[in-house]
Amino acid sequence: MNLNIPSEFHKINSMPEDPANSIAYGKQTQSSNCFLIMYPINSQSAMPYENEIAVIDGIHGALADTQGLVEVKNGITKNQKKYIYNIVKSKLEPSGMQYILTMHIDMKDYTINVQSFFAETSMTGFRDTTIMNKMINEGKIVPPNMDGWFKDPYDENYKKGLLMNLSEQSEYDSMFPQHPLSEIRSFIKYVVENN
Numbered sequence: 001m002n003l004n005i006p007s008e009f010h011k012i013n014s015m016p017e018d019p020a021n022s023i024a025y026g027k028q029t030q031s032s033n034c035f036l037i038m039y040p041i042n043s044q045s046a047m048p049y050e051n052e053i054a055v056i057d058g059i060h061g062a063l064a065d066t067q068g069l070v071e072v073k074n075g076i077t078k079n080q081k082k083y084i085y086n087i088v089k090s091k092l093e094p095s096g097m098q099y100i101l102t103m104h105i106d107m108k109d110y111t112i113n114v115q116s117f118f119a120e121t122s123m124t125g126f127r128d129t130t131i132m133n134k135m136i137n138e139g140k141i142v143p144p145n146m147d148g149w150f151k152d153p154y155d156e157n158y159k160k161g162l163l164m165n166l167s168e169q170s171e172y173d174s175m176f177p178q179h180p181l182s183e184i185r186s187f188i189k190y191v192v193e194n195n
Contacts, residue, residue, distance in 0.1 A: 001040050003105065003112055004194040006187060009036060031123070031178035036116035036187075046104040046111040049074055049082040056154050059086055066091040068162040069152060070099065070181065071170075077195045082106040085114075087184055091162055096124035099180045103188065105195065116187070118180030127176045131167035141166075 001021065009025040014037075018024065022039035047055050052072050059069050067090045074084040085103035092098050096119065103114040132149065135141045141149050150163040173182035 001038070001107075001110075001112060003038060003114070003191065005036070006190045009034070027183075028121075029178045029183070031121060031126075031176075032118050032180035032183050033121050034116060034118045034180070034183060036114065038112055038114045040107075040110045041104075041113045043106070043109070043111045046106065046113075047084045047086075047102075049084050049104070049106060052084070055084065055086055059088065060152075060155070060158055060160075063088070063161045064090075065161050068164050069154070070164050070168055071153065075192065077105065077192050079195055081195060083192065085188060087181070089162065089164070089168070089181075092119060092124075096120035097180070099184050101184050101188070103191070105191070114191070116184065118184050120180055127172065127179050127181075128165060128167045130175075131172055132165075135166065 005025065009027045012024045012026045014022055014024050018037060019039045022037050025036040027034040052074055055072050056069065059072070063069065067088055070087040070089055072086045074082070077083055083103060083105045085101060088100045090098045090100060098117055098119040101114065101116045101118070105112045105114070132141070136143060141147065148166070150165050152158040153164050168181055170185055173185055176182050
């Protein structure tokens with residue numbers, strides 16, 4: 001199993017309960033803490049590479065009240081490997097957010113399953129607050145009801161759980177490069193361009 005990942009991720013010891021043949025990595029920045037594990041799975045267990053809708057529907061059906069769907073995308077890596085991934089956010093206690101990436105990459109005989117957990121540290125909610133205030137000042141959202149701030153990215157009628165908010169759109173990643181969601185998207189970009 002060979003997958004190129006960014007060099008700032010450091011290999012860490014696997015735990016006894018980790019899946020067979022898994023490799024674990026960690027990374028810490030001023031604003032996020034990351035744990036990443038990857039291991040081979042049977043290709044029949046992979047998410048359907050060509051069917052984002054099925055993945056979205058499956059996630060919608062499984063989300064807890066403290067979770068929300070942020071993104072589902074598929075494509076082909078630089079070396080012509082099919083991939084699909086999803087990002088789900090999950091509320092941390094007592095505060096902050098964790099972004100969970102599940103990414104499957106087709107290696108023909110098997111699939112690489114990448115699971116990573118990027119959690120907010122230090123100033124939690126900074127990205128949300130900054131973009132919310134910007135949008136209020138521009139008149140794009142209006143307190144107190146904040147219509148349009150929270151919405152599922154794929155189904156405006158889906159209202160369950162902790163919906164994605166506008167600050168979590170990828171256009172704001174460059175303003176907050178060390179935010180865990182920006183880190184996840186940067187990781188995905190690297191994997192796609194280097195495998």
